[in-house]
Amino acid sequence: MDKFRSKLRTRVVAAVSVASALGLVVGCGGSDGGTGGGKKDGKVTITMGLFGVMGFKETGLLDKYMKEHPNVVIKADVAGDEQTYYTALQTHLAAGSGLKDIQGIEIGRAKELSDTQKDKFVDLAGVAGTDHFLPWKQSQVTAADKKVIGLGTDIGPMAVCYRKDLFEQAGLPTDRDEVAKLWEGDWSKYVEAGKRFKQDSKDDKVAFMDSSSGLFNAMIYGNSQQFYDKQGKLIYATNPVVKDAWKLASEAATSDLTAKLRQFQPGWDPGLANSTFASTVCPAWMLAHISEKAGPKNKGKWDVAKAPKGANWGGSFLGVMEKSPVKKEAQDLVAWLTAPEQQAYLFEKIGNFPSSQTALEMPEVVNAKSDYFSGAPIGKIFGAAAQEIPDEQVLGRKDGTIKDIFSQGLTLIEAQNKSPNAAWKTTDERIEKAAG
C-alpha cells in the first residue's frame, strides 16, 4: 500500500510538472507556408498581421465585418511592438513564408517596402471607392511606377497631452487654451514651460515630460524633409530641422526635465499609471494608449492642448500580399476597413485620426470630444494640427531605423550622462552603419 502510494505520488508529481512545462511552452507556436488564408466549404478565411493598437480587432470592427459577411472568417494577429512586428515581416518576406493575407505597414517602413518589396504586394491603385484619402497620405505608399501597396488607416497629427492637476501644483495654467498659449508657435517655449514647471513643482518626483525623444519626433515631423531629401540622399547630418530638434531635445534632457523613459517601453506604462510625468507630446493615436495605461483613476486629469506646430507622427497602411489565395476578398476587407465610415468610427472609439478626407469632414469627427481627456475637443485640435502638416512629406528607406537610433542617442544623454556632442557622434556613426 505504501509502495503504491509513493508510486502514485511520483506519478502525480511527474504529471503536474509535465503539464506545467507544457503550459509554459504553449504560445510559442507559429504558422508558416502560404499566407494562412484560404477557401474551404464556402467559408473564406482571411488572416491579418497587425501591430500596436490599430483598433480593428479591439473595437469589434472585424466582428462587425464577419457578421455582415457570414462566409468570412478573419484571424488577426496583433503584435504589441512595431519593431518586433516589422522584423518578423521582413524575415517572412525574404523567406516567402509565414506571411498573412493582409499586413499592416507603419509609415516609417512604407518607403522601404515600396522600394524593395513592391512585387510582393497587390496593387491597390484601382480598388473601387478608395479615392477619399488625403493626397499626401496615399503618395506615401505609392511606388515610382504608381503602384499602390497599401491603403491608409490613420494619421498622426500631434498635440500635447498634459496633466491638469500636476500643472496646477506647479503653478502653470490648466485651461487648454491658456496652456496652448504657453508655447504657441515655438517648441522652445515648451521647454521653457518645462523649466518653470521644474522650478515651481511641489513634487520633485514628477518630471515635466516623459522623454526627450517625443519632443524630437514632434519637431522633425513638422517639416517636409527630415532624414532624406527627395533624391533619396541622407541629409540628417546637415538638415537644420534635425539639428534644431536635436539641440532642443538634448537641452530638455540635460536640464533634467524628462522622466528618462522610453515611449512604449517598460517603465513608460507604469509611469502613466503612477503619474511620474506631467506631459507628453501625443499624436492622436496615442490617446488610446494613454487612457488605457493611465487607467480610470486618472480619468479627467488629462487634457489635450494644441502643439506649437503641426506635425505628423506615424500612421499606418494595410497591404494585401500577392501570394494570398484570397486576394479579392482581402482587398474588399482592406477597402472596407479604411473606408470613411470605419475611420470615423475608429476615431470616435479610440482616437485614431482619419486619413480619409471624407472622414475628416464628417460631423462625428469634427465634433468629437474625449471624455477621458476632460472633454477636450480632439476633433478640432487634431483636425487643426492636420491642416498644418506639410502637403509633401519626403520619406526615406530607413526612416524607422533612423528614428530609433535618434531615440537611443537621446537616451545616451538622458539616462547615461553622455554629453550631447558625444551622443551625436555615436548616433551619426550608427546611422552610417545602419543606413549608409
Place this chain on the structure above:
Amino acid sequence: MGEERQRRRTLLHRLDVRGAPYAFVAPFFIVFAAFSFYPLIYTSWISLHRVELSTLNLMEWVGFDNYTALWDDDRFWNALLNTFTIGVLSTVPQLLMALGLAHLLNYQLRGSTFFRVAALTPYATSVGAAALVFTMLFERDFGMINWVLSLVGVDNIDWENNKWAAQTAISSIVIWRWTGYNALLYLAAMQAIPRDRYEAAAIDGASRWQQFLKVTVPGIRSTIVFTIVLSTIGATQLFGEPLIFGQGPNGITGGADNQYQTLGLLLYEEGWKNYQMGRAATVAWAMFLLLILVFVVQRIVKRVLTRRT
C-alpha cells in the same frame, strides 16, 4: 534455379549486414547536412558579399571586406567583452550554486522528488517568459527589486542603463534558469559515488564540509568539466535574455550604449535591424571561429598541464 535464388539471398544478406548500419545512421547525417552543414557553407558564402535581407537575390562580391570591417568595429570588441563578462557573471555563481544545491539534495530528504522537480522547473520555463518577468522585477521606477532595495535605503538603480547593473540582471535570469538543471546533473553523478567512501571518511573523522571537498567533488569531476563546457557554449550564444530584457529597439542593440550587447545580439542587429546579411554572416563565422579557438587553447593548456605532472 535453386542456386540462383541462394546467391541472391546471400547477396541480400550481405547487403543487409553491410548496408543496414549506414541506412540507420543516414537520417541523422542527412538532417545534419541539410540543417547544419549546408547553412554553415552558405553562411560563409554570404559573408563574402554585401547583401540585404530584403533583396537576397542581389549579392555583391566584396571578398574579405566584411571580416576586416568587423575587426575594426568597436561594437564587435565591445560585444565580445560583454559576452565574456556576462558569461563569467552567470556561469561561475550558477555552477557553484548548483554544486551546493546538489549536495543538499543528495541527503536523505522528505519529499526529495518534489525538490528535484522544483529544481528543474525554471529550466522548463521558456526564455521569453522568464526574461519578461525579470524585466518587470528589475524595472527602474516600480520594479520589485528596487522596491526591496529602497527598504534598506538603496536609491533606485537604473538596471537597464547602468552597464554592470544590466549585466548582473541578465546574468541573474541565466542563473535562475540553469542552476537547477546543473544541480540535477551533479546529483546524478553524486549518487554514483559509493556510499562506503562517505562512511570511511566519517569514521576517519571528516566533517560534512571535508567530505564534500575530498569525496564528492573529486567523485564528480568529469561531470563538472562537462557542465563547464556546456555553460561556456551556452554563454557564447547568449541571446534571448538580453534581447527581451531591453525590449524593442534597445533589446536589439543591447542597450542604448550597447552596454549589454552580446555577440548573438550583434549578429541579430546586423541581420535583422540593419538588414545586412553579409555582415551578420560574418559575425556568425567569427563566433564559430572563436569557439574553435577556445577549444584549441583549452586543449593546449590541458596538454601542457598533463605533461608537467
